[in-house]
Amino acid sequence: MQKALLVFQSDFGLVDGAVSAMHGVANTVDDSIKIHDLTHDIPPYSIWEASYRLFQTIEYWPKGTVFVSVVDPGVGSSRRSVVAETVGGQYIVTPDNGTLTHIKKYVGFKEVREIDETKHRREDTEHSYTFHGRDVYANIGAKLASGNISFEQVGSTVDLALTVELEVGKVEKGQNYVKGAIDILDVRFGSLWTNIPRDVFVGVGFKHGDSVEVAIRNGSTMVYNNRITYGKSFADVYASEQIIYVNSVYNMAIAINQGNFARAYNIGTGRHWQIEFRRV
Amino acid sequence: MQKALLVFQSDFGLVDGAVSAMHGVANTVDDSIKIHDLTHDIPPYSIWEASYRLFQTIEYWPKGTVFVSVVDPGVGSSRRSVVAETVGGQYIVTPDNGTLTHIKKYVGFKEVREIDETKHRREDTEHSYTFHGRDVYANIGAKLASGNISFEQVGSTVDLALTVELEVGKVEKGQNYVKGAIDILDVRFGSLWTNIPRDVFVGVGFKHGDSVEVAIRNGSTMVYNNRITYGKSFADVYASEQIIYVNSVYNMAIAINQGNFARAYNIGTGRHWQIEFRRV
Amino acid sequence: MQKALLVFQSDFGLVDGAVSAMHGVANTVDDSIKIHDLTHDIPPYSIWEASYRLFQTIEYWPKGTVFVSVVDPGVGSSRRSVVAETVGGQYIVTPDNGTLTHIKKYVGFKEVREIDETKHRREDTEHSYTFHGRDVYANIGAKLASGNISFEQVGSTVDLALTVELEVGKVEKGQNYVKGAIDILDVRFGSLWTNIPRDVFVGVGFKHGDSVEVAIRNGSTMVYNNRITYGKSFADVYASEQIIYVNSVYNMAIAINQGNFARAYNIGTGRHWQIEFRRV
Numbered sequence: 057m058q059k060a061l062l063v064f065q066s067d068f069g070l071v072d073g074a075v076s077a078m079h080g081v082a083n084t085v086d087d088s089i090k091i092h093d094l095t096h097d098i099p100p101y102s103i104w105e106a107s108y109r110l111f112q113t114i115e116y117w118p119k120g121t122v123f124v125s126v127v128d129p130g131v132g133s134s135r136r137s138v139v140a141e142t143v144g145g146q147y148i149v150t151p152d153n154g155t156l157t158h159i160k161k162y163v164g165f166k167e168v169r170e171i172d173e174t175k176h177r178r179e180d181t182e183h184s185y186t187f188h189g190r191d192v193y194a195n196i197g198a199k200l201a202s203g204n205i206s207f208e209q210v211g212s213t214v215d216l217a218l219t220v221e222l223e224v225g226k227v228e229k230g231q232n233y234v235k236g237a238i239d240i241l242d243v244r245f246g247s248l249w250t251n252i253p254r255d256v257f258v259g260v261g262f263k264h265g266d267s268v269e270v271a272i273r274n275g276s277t278m279v280y281n282n283r284i285t286y287g288k289s290f291a292d293v294y295a296s297e298q299i300i301y302v303n304s305v306y307n308m309a310i311a312i313n314q315g316n317f318a319r320a321y322n323i324g325t326g327r328h329w330q331i332e333f334r335r336v
Numbered sequence: 337m338q339k340a341l342l343v344f345q346s347d348f349g350l351v352d353g354a355v356s357a358m359h360g361v362a363n364t365v366d367d368s369i370k371i372h373d374l375t376h377d378i379p380p381y382s383i384w385e386a387s388y389r390l391f392q393t394i395e396y397w398p399k400g401t402v403f404v405s406v407v408d409p410g411v412g413s414s415r416r417s418v419v420a421e422t423v424g425g426q427y428i429v430t431p432d433n434g435t436l437t438h439i440k441k442y443v444g445f446k447e448v449r450e451i452d453e454t455k456h457r458r459e460d461t462e463h464s465y466t467f468h469g470r471d472v473y474a475n476i477g478a479k480l481a482s483g484n485i486s487f488e489q490v491g492s493t494v495d496l497a498l499t500v501e502l503e504v505g506k507v508e509k510g511q512n513y514v515k516g517a518i519d520i521l522d523v524r525f526g527s528l529w530t531n532i533p534r535d536v537f538v539g540v541g542f543k544h545g546d547s548v549e550v551a552i553r554n555g556s557t558m559v560y561n562n563r564i565t566y567g568k569s570f571a572d573v574y575a576s577e578q579i580i581y582v583n584s585v586y587n588m589a590i591a592i593n594q595g596n597f598a599r600a601y602n603i604g605t606g607r608h609w610q611i612e613f614r615r616v
Numbered sequence: 617m618q619k620a621l622l623v624f625q626s627d628f629g630l631v632d633g634a635v636s637a638m639h640g641v642a643n644t645v646d647d648s649i650k651i652h653d654l655t656h657d658i659p660p661y662s663i664w665e666a667s668y669r670l671f672q673t674i675e676y677w678p679k680g681t682v683f684v685s686v687v688d689p690g691v692g693s694s695r696r697s698v699v700a701e702t703v704g705g706q707y708i709v710t711p712d713n714g715t716l717t718h719i720k721k722y723v724g725f726k727e728v729r730e731i732d733e734t735k736h737r738r739e740d741t742e743h744s745y746t747f748h749g750r751d752v753y754a755n756i757g758a759k760l761a762s763g764n765i766s767f768e769q770v771g772s773t774v775d776l777a778l779t780v781e782l783e784v785g786k787v788e789k790g791q792n793y794v795k796g797a798i799d800i801l802d803v804r805f806g807s808l809w810t811n812i813p814r815d816v817f818v819g820v821g822f823k824h825g826d827s828v829e830v831a832i833r834n835g836s837t838m839v840y841n842n843r844i845t846y847g848k849s850f851a852d853v854y855a856s857e858q859i860i861y862v863n864s865v866y867n868m869a870i871a872i873n874q875g876n877f878a879r880a881y882n883i884g885t886g887r888h889w890q891i892e893f894r895r896v
Contacts, residue, residue, distance in 0.1 A: 061643055067524070069523065069524035070350075070376075070377060070630075071375055071523045072389060072392065072522065073389045073390075074522075074584075076343070076373065076374040076396075077392070077393050077396040077584070078396075079372055080393065080396035083401075084398050087341060087398055090643075090647065092636070093636065094633055094636040095630055095632060095633060095635075100524060101594050109632060110633075113636050113640065114640075116636075116640035116641050116750065117643060117644065129593075130570075130571055131569060132569020132570055133569075133571030185569035186570060186581060186582075186583075186584075187584050190584070242632065243631045243632055244631060244660060288745050289745035289746050290689070290690075290746060291690055291691065291693030291694075295689070301745075301746060302745075303746075304634075304637070304744075304747050304750070314660075314661050348804060350655055350656075350657055351655055351804060352669060353655060353670075353673030354802075354864075355655075356623070356655065356673050357673050357864070360674075360678070363650075364676065364678050381874050409850070409855070411849060411850060411851065412849020412850055413849075465848050465862075466861060466862075
């Protein structure tokens with residue numbers, strides 16, 4: 057039988073043995089499954105970023121792939137543990153703490169099931185209260201990927217409307233402008249990824265080559281206000297020039313070509329970081 | 337024949353090609369073995385941390401797994417290179433420089449064999465004096481994992497009593513207190529991992545929910561002194577509250593829920609970092 | 617049919633989903649190929665370092681291995697995308713922007729072919745202008761590794777003389793000295809890797825144990841000037857002592873045993889960082 061791929065994500069970092077312990081548990085379940093990683097550098101406790109990175113990535117993986125995401129500040133509390141099946145036939149094993157926000161909103165679920173921990177914990181770990189990533193999630197993820205259990209055997213279904221969702225920033229469009237929030241950074245290159253879809257932006261009338269007025273506010277404080285070219289790709293501007301472009305999830309983004317926009321202007325992320333594009 | 341898993345650990349970091357060269361050598365021996373990593377972010381030259389991370393992780397991997405650990409400040413000296421077989425039937429390939437300290441003390445060996453470099457070096461590398469990780473350890477680790485050689489073919493046995501051990505901090509228990517050392521950090525979250533076993537701690541009479549007096553000293557200097565709740569899991573305290581808990585190797589640990597204890601109080605690790613838990 | 621290994625390198629870092637998206641694309645092409653990584657921590661936009669890390673690493677991987685290197689500041693411009701076959705029968709998929717410099721100079725190519733993007737892009741990505749790593753390079757790398765396409769099917773051949781090369785620092789040898797440049801750092805340990813081959817250095821008459829006069833200049837500014845022992849391995853000097861040694865690509869290097877030479881003297885890399893070894 058064809059086995060599914062197993063892909064891990066967490067906020068554990070790679071400096072100690074925590075991620076390797078999860079890989080080891082999965083290999084102990086079945087050492088013929090293929091194990092990969094999304095990232096383990098989610099900022100500690102950032103459920104928002106865990107949700108976003110899943111959204112950004114899962115579409116590039118084959119149907120059937122099992123993702124295990126462990127960003128779990130509420131470990132040991134009564135928060136549910138679930139497995140979600142997406143409309144595309146992929147599986148996400150995670151605490152139900154908001155990690156499913158973006159997938160639910162932008163991809164959609166077929167079904168969500170609550171993990172029955174009495175059946176799917178590693179043996180003899182009933183007294184372990186803080187290592188669910190290793191003792192529950194890695195274990196059931198590997199069982200699913202290997203085909204040891206079916207999705208139905210995970211546990212009973214959860215009302216889709218009841219899965220936990222984080223609040224998502226609003227997008228507001230006028231005749232000459234569109235406003236939204238800075239969702240996240242392309243960390244390595246310091247680019248700002250907004251929540252404004254390409255379609256909405258184009259609907260305002262912006263065209264490649266246009267000079268666009270950009271205002272960035274942190275709450276009520278103006279942090280940046282200047283004009284930037286809307287380009288097709290970084291090659292459309294000089295090195296060190298700023299550019300508005302479409303990112304890999306088809307939202308509007310801003311960068312400094314070969315520089316770091318976020319660091320240049322000390323820009324952060326979250327719903328209070330507002331960005332506005334206005335026609336000149 | 338079923339091949340064993342091969343798991344690498346080092347202080348090489350992942351920023352250049354050194355780890356990939358080891359993976360390449362292993363794949364050149366046999367590209368059907370499955371290769372994983374424990375961590376490559378052991379602080380440069382920290383034999384202690386290499387020893388600890390092995391101890392923390394290997395139990396989650398299947399029987400037969402071959403671990404290759406390369407933290408080797410004495411490369412090129414006359415320090416022995418060995419392969420240790422644990423009582424659980426796993427293998428550790430390493431310089432005999434103290435990297436086996438925790439496994440020897442807390443897990444135990446069946447047998448240790450000295451690597452016969454005349455047989456198990458990569459071909460034509462006799463003149464390479466500083467890349468044993470790639471030329472010796474990765475090579476013999478892959479041979480063992482693939483079944484090309486048996487454990488007996490590694491070389492002659494080493495008297496178990498003679499393998500190098502680092503000094504381990506003492507634990508002292510009184511009627512109302514227990515004292516130990518801060519062994520290591522859960523780096524990402526800044527939690528302190530002590531060398532005080534849960535059993536000894538509970539033996540003093542501490543119970544879940546107790547407020548415990550905690551004193552931390554760096555040598556003779558008091559660095560921290562306050563009361564902290566002994567909890568079952570992080571969910572027992574508020575975000576930003578401190579907690580005493582049992583870590584994944586069943587020793588006592590201290591954290592700030594969703595914060596970073598080590599950074600908050602500038603706390604380090606080693607035998608001179610003493611911690612005391614006292615009944616109120 | 618035996619499938620080739622697929623090894624990725626980039627400047628994407630591991631903190632978001634970009635590398636995982638490439639792995640996912642490759643698994644979608646064929647989830648039976650084995651995927652590894654060289655490094656993803658190439659400094660952003662550093663074509664030089666991408667070129668060097670390939671040179672440093674590929675010889676340790678089996679014949680037939682397919683490397684995908686994505687450091688691509690010119691993405692979206694008219695720079696060519698190519699696959700190079702080395703004289704040793706390995707393949708490198710990369711933008712033709714200088715990434716092939718070291719391999720071309722020190723290893724050599726059999727043939728280079730330009731990627732025909734009309735055939736080898738992922739479906740429905742014609743409008744994606746900035747994610748060639750995922751949409752073109754990962755895709756064709758996986759096709760090659762899996763045997764879905766032959767090297768000839770990549771596209772038409774490119775005149776070897778026309779592939780882009782970065783300028784490489786010169787080495788100058790006199791009767792009592794040799795001069796060169798600091799090519800790169802062994803980042804983790806802060807060692808300096810020069811472009812001076814062991815053979816040329818030995819040709820000046822230096823022998824193991826010699827005390828060698830070393831001068832390091834940044835442009836015309838003298839940054840370091842002292843005597844250092846030429847050792848066989850780090851074990852030849854005390855901890856904290858400096859040493860001249862032969863690095864893993866058989867060039868001369870300088871380190872502080874268990875310290876960090878680059879950080880100690882604020883030393884950087886590039887052709888303007890000149891180093892001279894002189895007989896005392």
